[in-house]
Amino acid sequence: MEFRNYYEILGVRKDASQDEIKKAFRKLARRYHPDVSREADAERRMKEINEAYTVLSDPEKRAAYDRIGQGYRQGQDFRPPPDWDAGFEFSGKGFDPREAAGFSDFFSQIFGRMGGQPRRADHHAKVLLDLEDAYRGAVRQIALRVPKMDASGHVLLENRTLNVKIPKGVHEGQIIRLAGQAGQGGDLLLEVHFRQHERFSVEGLDVHLALPVAPWEAALGAIVQVGMPDGDLKVRIPPGTRGGRPLRVHGKGIPGNPPGDLILKTEIVLPPADTPAAKAFYEKMAREFPFDPRGRAE
Amino acid sequence: MKDALTACLVEEMTIEEAAAATFVEVEWLLVRVEEGLFPGASRSHFSSRLLARARRMRDLERNFDASPELAALFADILEENDELKIRLRCAE
Structure with a gap:
């Protein structure tokens, strides 16, 4: 089991006052709280910070930690001496033992006994x-x-x-x-x-999916096949569909009572003009369609 | 392999269950429910969707000495932030 240097984790001296410990914790919580942090390992760091603060903010736990931690460095192999906690009277305040599931083995081994009885x-x-x-x-x-x-x-x-x-x-x-x-x-x-899914995004019970469509499918309407987690689904694309327009398919989101919806964001994909025939086709369209995408179609 | 255990979906919880899942006293949760800090919750109905809110409010009160009202206000902002992040991801 690795020793955890809680003072080092919070960046405070061993003789730091309770006020200094609280300030250091709050500063780190602002930086690493997963709700707001942009740091890659924010969740892991926040767990460490919470664990360190749970110990150092509680005078009973801090006193016990100071007693057994003398001479140990962060990460050093650690075995608590037998009966190290003899003579400590623990009130059992401060945390529910089940919260220890999120903390390290080091915490559970040393402080597990100090929690109160589970409330339920x-x-x-x-x-x-x-x-x-x-x-x-x-x-x-x-x-x-x-x-x-x-x-x-x-x-x-x-x-x-x-x-x-x-x-x-x-x-x-x-x-x-x-x-x-x-x-x-x-x-x-x-x-x-x-x-995180590589194709779908989830918003409550609604499921979002980008749906690529050909220009003629968008212009003329079509029935297209959409691969869903529970099998293929046929979806009608209405004529005149514009790119980026969301299409809502009722009841095809996450199953439930009521179920969520499937929301398809159409993306019009142009065939590449990479062959003489394709180029000729685009040229013919350019000649025959008096269409200005930056203005109004005439 | 042993037989699989069957899990049941939980939409509504009792206040006692919700308090246990949040690691707080029942009284802590009940007071805030009765003050209207958990939208739609009552003494007899607590949606499991409110658990994340309860944990956020507990952390804000415990770690930053926030008053329950301030913790609820901040939880509102975080929930809106979550919603906007999801919408942004869906729109990308």
Whole structure:
């Protein structure tokens, strides 16, 4: 297990006051908070910063950390001495042991015992799924780090893999429940997030897709085939469709009650003028169509 | 491979479930629901879609000493920001 130098993570001296620690945390939280940060590793850094602040902002945890951390450097191999916590009286204030699932093994090993009792037996975790799972449902293996209290009251993180049948109709932020999977009769609540899809974007239950169309399909109207996560779909392009115009296909977004819509953004793609025949065709169009795209068609 | 566990979609949660999922006391959540800081929520209905808002407000209050009203205002702005980011991605 690697030692975590919380002072270094927050960029404060070991004798920093509570006020200095709070200021340092807030400064870093502004920089790395995933809601606002443009840094590539913002989420990982924010977890580290939160973990460091959870320890250093709590006098009990900070005192225990200072006692065991003497002489250790960030990243150094670390084994807590046996009974290192003898003589400490912990109030159990400050964090719910299940929050430790987002923190490091170092935190769980040292401070797991100091959390209060979980307020309810349900557990909560985030899972990453594909948009296809929302359309078709799926069976997915989900790996979780589960905080467990041992006989001496320490919270330890256990790795657990579950084979889960995901119902169709899940959406971003959706909670799904696995009854009785949290131990002691509690439920496991999983919060769904989608991996970024190379073709589709998701807005609530609506699904957006760029749809390339030929100029004659846009001008004359056409029925085109669109590949969807649950199979092909035939969509009618109305005559006179302009590029960039969104076409809404009701009920073909994420399934549900009611289902979302599919929103197609048409992109008119010109055939390349890369053969004599194609060039001749464009030249004929130029001659025969008195069309000015920057003005009005005559 | 063991049989797959069947998951159920959860749209509405109890206040107790929502508080547990947010790692806050039930009272913390209830007070804010009754003050109208969670749109559409009531003592008996809490949409699972509001969990992210509850976590943001908890963090803002806990880490920045924000008042509940200020945390709610900031959560409104972040939600609008999320929505605009999604729209931008969809429009690209």
